[in-house]
Amino acid sequence: MTESLRQNGEYEHANPSQGPLQHASSPVNPEWPPPPAQPPGIPPQPLQPEEPHGRRPARRRGPAALLVAVAIVAAAVGGGTAYGIQELTGSDTVASSSTSTTVVPSSQKGTVSGVAKAVSPSIVEINATSNAGSSTGSGVIITGDGEIITNNHVVSGASSVKVTTHDGKQYTAEVVGTDSKKDLALIKLENASGLKAATLGDSAGVGVGDQVVAIGSPEGLTGTVTSGIVSALDRDVTVSTDEGQQQQQQRQGGQWPFEFGGQQFNGDTGSSTTTYKAIQTDASLNPGNSGGALIDMNGNIIGINSAMYSATESSASAGSVGLGFAIPINTVKADLAGLRAGASD
Secondary structure: OOOOOOOOOOOEOOOOOOOOOOOOOOOOOOOOOOOOOOOOOOOOOOOOOOOOOOOOOOOOEOHHHHHHHHHHHHHHHHOOOHHHHHHHHOOOOOOEOOOOOOOOOHHHOOOHHHHHHHHHHHEEEEEEEEOOEEEEEEEEEOOOOOEEEEOHHHHOOOOEEEEEOOOOOEEEEEEEEEEOOOOEEEEEEOOOOOOOOOOEOOHHHOOOOOEEEEEEOHHHOOOEEEEEEEEEEEEEEEEEOOHHHHHHHHHOOOOOOEEEOOEEEOOOOOOOEEEEEEEEEOOOOOOOOOOOEEEEOOOOEEEEEEEEOOOOOOHHHOOOOOOEEEEEHHHHHHHHHHHHOOOEO
């Protein structure tokens, strides 16, 4: 859910007082006058070739100029400029970064409040309506003109999708593409511009024990922030890909069934399922967090929250017990081109 204006300069390293040395064995034009005698102890000075009339010495770009230019570029990238680059290159560009890039102000770096302040404007609430009922979920803005990543099970089979942004504005959205095998969907807001897009991080750099923040709309409570750590990586989470099963869960209030370790949680996943590698977290997730963001302490999105364990089958009494799962953001980035092309498997 998004600072680099620079000018290149040239640095002259040519010394106009120093010309090329003349080789000792080079023939001397006999028409030239002989060089003046040198006083004792002073080494002879090489002849200076005369500059052609009206011609200026050529500018030379030496290694130092190249190093300075590289340093300027590195400083711009390393300074957490992904969102600014996005704004300069167009609203349909997804801001992406490494885990070292920070979008949190330096004075609040490493704090939950700093992450929440920086990223909350990029998280939305999604309300999807279908013939089977309605469901509430969350989403992450990835472009300034309203592209949003969410879970497939949040919008599957929806006839109407409404989105509420952090500042309370409401939009109608259309489903652009879905991937039930990865439980991902891309939706696009109508007539949206100037939105704050999130910066997508690098889930390959995530480690067990890393602090994380989750932002979403559990039970319709927009902009809820929770925090915790990464509990485990590469968990094999199995979810339903059957639309009928998804609509049944929508009638129950959006609680999402999944399998882990051969056991089913939050209901029956049905006969049609798919398995993906998930990030496990103890950050509190509840029904409605689906499709929201799992964020590192630099403010980069590292996962899309997708499943939570509940000890009860009733979403009315469900609550987080510290077992949540998120789709790694690198999986999302790899799937984005297909979603934009209108995938619907």
